[in-house]
Amino acid sequence: MLRFLTAGESHGEMLMGIIEGMPAGLLIRVTDIDRDLARRQIGYGRGNRMKIEKDQVKIYAGVRWGRTLGSPIGLMIRNKDWENWRDKMSADPMFMNSAEPVTRPRPGHADLAGALKYGMNDIRNILERSSARETAMRVAVGSVAKRLLEEFGIEVMSHVLSIGGVFAKAPKMSLRELRKRAEASELRCSDLDAEKRMMRKIDEAKLAGDTLGGVFEVIVGGVPVGLGSHAHWDRKLDARLAGALMSVQAIKGVEVGAGFGVANRPGSQVHDEIFWSRKEGFYRKTNMAGGIEGGISNGEPIVLRAAMKPIPTLMKPLRSVDLASKKPFRASVERSDVCAVPAAGVVAEAAVAIDLAQALVEKFGGDSLDEMKRNFSQYDRHLKMRIGTEEIPEK
Numbered sequence: 001m002l003r004f005l006t007a008g009e010s011h012g013e014m015l016m017g018i019i020e021g022m023p024a025g026l027l028i029r030v031t032d033i034d035r036d037l038a039r040r041q042i043g044y045g046r047g048n049r050m051k052i053e054k055d056q057v058k059i060y061a062g063v064r065w066g067r068t069l070g071s072p073i074g075l076m077i078r079n080k081d082w083e084n085w086r087d088k089m090s091a092d093p094m095f096m097n098s099a100e101p102v103t104r105p106r107p108g109h110a111d112l113a114g115a116l117k118y119g120m121n122d123i124r125n126i127l128e129r130s131s132a133r134e135t136a137m138r139v140a141v142g143s144v145a146k147r148l149l150e151e152f153g154i155e156v157m158s159h160v161l162s163i164g165g166v167f168a169k170a171p172k173m174s175l176r177e178l179r180k181r182a183e184a185s186e187l188r189c190s191d192l193d194a195e196k197r198m199m200r201k202i203d204e205a206k207l208a209g210d211t212l213g214g215v216f217e218v219i220v221g222g223v224p225v226g227l228g229s230h231a232h233w234d235r236k237l238d239a240r241l242a243g244a245l246m247s248v249q250a251i252k253g254v255e256v257g258a259g260f261g262v263a264n265r266p267g268s269q270v271h272d273e274i275f276w277s278r279k280e281g282f283y284r285k286t287n288m289a290g291g292i293e294g295g296i297s298n299g300e301p302i303v304l305r306a307a308m309k310p311i312p313t314l315m316k317p318l319r320s321v322d323l324a325s326k327k328p329f330r331a332s333v334e335r336s337d338v339c340a341v342p343a344a345g346v347v348a349e350a351a352v353a354i355d356l357a358q359a360l361v362e363k364f365g366g367d368s369l370d371e372m373k374r375n376f377s378q379y380d381r382h383l384k385m386r387i388g389t390e391e392i393p394e395k
């Protein structure tokens with residue numbers, strides 16, 4: 001079983017991650033993880049903190065001379081701003097009361113529900129962990145998961161479809177081209193014309209003290225038939241991936257394949273007909289299902305979309321009520337992101353990669369990467385014989 005945990009507060013000393021169950025022998029490069037961390041930090045419309053942070057990972061366990069050992073992998077990302085928060089966030093009771101308690105809950109955040117649930121009078125005890133800062137470590141863990149997927153020819157990418165009601169044209173290009181364009185765009189959008197209009201929208205929102213959300217798509221290419229299972233609710237791949245995406249801060253809706261669009265079309269326009277040829281085996285001409293049928297990957301690219309709500313911290317303050325005095329106030333104005341949809345796409349890639357790596361380990365798991373590859377190639381051979389692209393050897 002592949003599992004992971006993260007720990008760390010937004011202004012704490014560091015973020016920590018532990019990955020357990022990664023096979024031995026997988027090549028892990030700090031530079032690859034740092035590249036993904038940088039991808040999470042860029043994007044038009046991000047706040048000032050992104051400039052302070054410049055995240056870098058340190059691997060402190062489970063990897064020797066660049067390869068995993070099969071033991072738990074320990075990751076760490078230092079918070080560059082820690083010096084300014086040392087006393088306020090110290091674990092040592094000696095520093096108690098070195099910071100004013102936060103008593104003003106921000107609408108759209110975990111502040112009020114969290115303070116009530118955990119019996120806190122200082123909302124900082126909630127907001128420090130509920131913050132999307134946590135996603136930095138998720139991206140680092142996801143980067144390691146992507147490395148495993150890559151060994152099996154599986155690639156995860158994301159691109160932005162809409163921001164603040166400005167929609168990109170549906171891309172009609174190869175996955176490789178789409179990826180290239182998304183990586184070159186400040187908003188991770190393949191449609192340059194739409195990107196310009198999105199930027200204008202972000203500028204307008206910033207001037208108005210407002211924030212914007214949007215929709216991004218995560219596409220996974222090279223997924224073999226057979227990840228996930230129809231046999232039980234918690235093994236269904238679509239359910240698991242939807243859960244993984246919903247676990248990303250500010251994600252409020254997820255679609256698989258044609259998603260909500262299927263509800264308004266007749267069945268004849270929704271289901272992907274099945275064809276067969278000796279060269280390709282079974283294949284489809286459409287992918288409305290988004291690569292998953294009955295909770296099992298069907299060999300087509302997995303296509304997922306997620307809706308991100310507008311950032312809840314606004315320069316135009318929203319109304320709220322003080323936790324201690326019960327007096328109404330306008331939420332304090334803090335510098336934060338105006339729009340983080342492209343970054344959320346990068347976080348979502350990580351969430352999806354982690355879940356797919358888990359499904360891959362479940363199906364082909366072994367103690368070492370070599371063992372996993374042997375299991376995979378045996379399955380692949382068997383599959384090719386079953387679908388008729390390879391002859392069954394005579395006994």
Ligand SMILES: Cc1cc2nc3c(=O)[nH]c(=O)nc-3n(C[C@H](O)[C@H](O)[C@H](O)COP(=O)(O)O)c2cc1C
Pocket residue numbers: 047108109110130131132135248249250251309311312313336337340343344347
């Ligand atoms: C990449 C990313 C960056 C975010 N940046 C901010 C931010 O700068 N300010 C803010 O108020 N919320 C930000 N959020 C959203 C909040 O973390 C989120 O809305 C909040 O924790 C409440 O959780 P919920 O929206 O899932 O209910 C960000 C989310 C993501 C994914």
